[in-house]
Amino acid sequence: MFKRVFAYIATLLPAVAMAQTPAEAFMINGKLSQVKQSYKVYLSYQSAGKSVMDSTVLVDGAFMFTGKVPAPTGGLLLVDHEGKGFPGFSRTGDVLSFYVDKGSMFIAAEDSVAHSQINGSAINTENEQLSAMLAPVYTKAQSLAAEVQKATPDQQRSPVFQNTMQDKFKALQKDREAKLKEFIVSHPYSYLSLMAVSSMGGPSADVNVIEPLYNSLSQNLKDSEAGKQLKDSFAPLKATAIGVMAPNFTQNDVDGKPVKLSDFRGKYVLLDFWASWCGPCRQENPNVVRVFNKFKDKNFTVLGVSLDRPDAKAAWINAIKEDGLTWTHVSDLKFWNNAAAALYFVQSIPQNYLIDPEGKIVAKNLRGAELESKLIELLAKATPVAKKSE
Template sequence: MKKLLFPILALLPALSFAQNAKDFSIKGKVANADANTKIYLVYNVGSNNVTDSSTVTNGDFAFKGAVADPVTATLFLDRKNLGFAKYVDVNFPDGRPSTTADGLAFFLEQGNMNIAIKDSAAKADITGSQLNDDNKTLKGQLQALTEKAKAISAEAQKATAEQQHSSAFQNSMQGKYKSLQAEQKSILKNFVSSHPDSYISLLALSSFGGPSPDVNELEPLFNSLSDNLKKSDGGRAMKAGLDGLKITAIGSLAPDFTQNDVNGKPVSLSSFRGKYVLVDFWASWCGPCRQENPNVVKLFNKYKGKNFTILGVSLDKNTGKDAWLAAIKNDGLTWTQVSDLQFWNNLAAKLYNVQSIPANFLIDPQGKIVAKNLRGDDLDTALEKYLGKI
């Protein structure tokens, strides 16, 4: 479901506070505010967290500062003047917002904007900011998909244990998710094409790529952006991210790696040269991975006589070796399994830019990546394409 959300640009590191930082100004009004009301503005400049405050005077408040590229920010309304630290303790007791939290998430950019708060900050009106207008437009276009995604998620949660372990049910759900993702990509692609100079288009490109971006899809869209946007800090960071993705793009030579198998023996990917090999990233703690494993087992048994094998790479922790070994046994994973037991710091996963699991890469006998991120029927279709029908 993460692919169907609208995340902040996943390919970007924390943006630097560049030399082109310029001033921003926020002027706002709060209806029915008393003398105790305070407003807090929270945002990041590079790796630095900034928390600013403004007292509401005669219904007015204001903020000033400087940013280079646009940044995400949150405006909190504190009508009881608790002070920011106590406001956080009261309204975010477990690190998540409670029903009493009143905040507005928006984009902070250079220039002047106005914010009008009536009943709550969360429902405030923002004017004078093209960037926030663009964001509102895109969110509106994606709203119908969000509702569809909620309905599919609810259906999955209601499934019985038997259904959850059923290949037919899993393939059905995967088909529904794929349909939504196709709709999402169409909306995002159209937005980028019609807003080549909007910073929201960079964020749209990140959502378009999802946790397993394909540089062959993303690069043409990135190249269609305006020169100003591509030269921004965010644009340059995305370009660097795209260049990094080319290492594991379809058609590229698969990077070699070596990790220990369950007996502590080093195993290299290159040792499988001459066969089709599916490099399968998973973990014992990963629910979707475990649900997909029966399908992978079935297809391994179907094609293992056709010059095909699988190399499993686990993202288990160094304290989770027993769980890893138990999952291999319980799920019937009879192919070679390796891991450095470093969780998300698994060197092979980092080399292949794995951001979520399950993830996989199909590599041909010459060592080239021919397909990736195949699940359910898609994996069977790809194997049939390259190995022949059985």
């Protein structure tokens, strides 16, 4: 649970879109007005998918870096006051996290780049605005991390604790996405907006949410290489979007008998992608077991698809027994090359899709109490209300 929450918190940071476009020149000039020592200064950034490390020495507090980048990219600037070198730097040291972009920018400060002002860079000005908008979310994320750290191992294993943390994360994720949407709509010409769209929802994003945001961006952004790549990523998402028919597939169960997803037509089905080696999956299993036992006699079932390795059939079967997963399980035992997982664009697990009796996807990635709440909502709609007798 501890690792999983921190993985969730990591998703709060906007993703950087990668683009294979011609590199353009940048120049970074800086001045620390009150520093006279010849400290070494390091610049680290990504260019065309490769890590770049550059360094120089302060001369009367001044420094300069030049290079080329194909698109705005995250960079780190470090002033080495203690002579430890870049490998020995700490986030609490004199470090500035910013965007390296084409053109010229000037970084001004008195004695620390960590407290500097960046001039001449639109994307860094916009990033300051977005960071201010997201600051309350980051503060809540830090509190959530502290809450997990304080919990005992027994508490962390508790389904109640896990469900509580998941609910808090979901609320945090919604806050983050609301702030990102606000920024995107108000900054349609910003490359940062393109990156923000690409960061929303993760590998199983709801294309019904992110595509309209993408369409609201300027034509120049959409025509960029990164914009084209983002648009291309919508196709597999649309194939498994909420409201579409769930792609059918056939895989063998634990006894080697072929099972089709369509065999479960007429019931609500939770299509659950997991694996015996996946810690977060195993931690989530008690919640799925609880919900399955509660609704299995109410037109609901689960179909588990395992991403176990070719030589791990025994581990897969043992995990099913150990976790009490009494529903149908299938797998082609091809690890991340599982054919059903590829069909559903699964890039991380656990991942699930809730499918209605007609075979349409009605929800995805339901965790803990969310799954139960959604089933209660759907089954209530599906249950005809008895007419009162005259």
